[in-house]
Amino acid sequence: MFRFRLWSTLLFVTLGACLPNKNIKEPDFIRAQKFGIRSLGLKTSSVSMELIYFNPNPFGLKLKNADLEVFLDNRVLGHSFVDTLIDIPAKDSFALPVKLDVDMKTLFPNAWAILSQKEVELSLKGKVRLGRGGIFVNFPVDYSGKQDLSIFRF
Numbered sequence: 001m002f003r004f005r006l007w008s009t010l011l012f013v014t015l016g017a018c019l020p021n022k023n024i025k026e027p028d029f030i031r032a033q034k035f036g037i038r039s040l041g042l043k044t045s046s047v048s049m050e051l052i053y054f055n056p057n058p059f060g061l062k063l064k065n066a067d068l069e070v071f072l073d074n075r076v077l078g079h080s081f082v083d084t085l086i087d088i089p090a091k092d093s094f095a096l097p098v099k100l101d102v103d104m105k106t107l108f109p110n111a112w113a114i115l116s117q118k119e120v121e122l123s124l125k126g127k128v129r130l131g132r133g134g135i136f137v138n139f140p141v142d143y144s145g146k147q148d149l150s151i152f153r154f
Contacts, residue, residue: 045101055094058091
């Protein structure tokens with residue numbers, strides 16, 4: 001009986017230490033950088049960039065995956081899925097490398113309107129899977145802010 005109580009107490013304490021903290025704050029989006037074209041096509045194109053975030057938590061996290069829709073001026077730019085495990089340092093910024101698949105049918109009609117501006121409204125919507133101690137939780141992403149278009153100029 002003593003062994004059962006000891007093991008159940010150890011299991012309870014271990015699970016409590018590993019469970020994600022309810023006070024995990026989602027990372028803050030800072031900017032997009034290092035824009036590049038990976039492939040160019042008439043139907044779809046592939047671009048890459050780094051999204052810079054800041055982790056406001058006093059502990060490190062791991063990002064297991066991210067599934068995001070990207071919008072420029074409320075127009076769908078494309079979809080991105082990241083399935084690489086990324087270590088996120090505590091109270092520091094980190095880069096999320098993103099490969100974005102762009103549907104050229106939606107980009108072509110709006111390209112001149114978008115590129116003729118100095119700034120655009122960049123929106124990210126989707127979810128990321130963050131965790132620590134082997135336990136991961138989905139967090140919604142719903143960011144919207146102004147982005148300088150100088151990263152898109154060659």
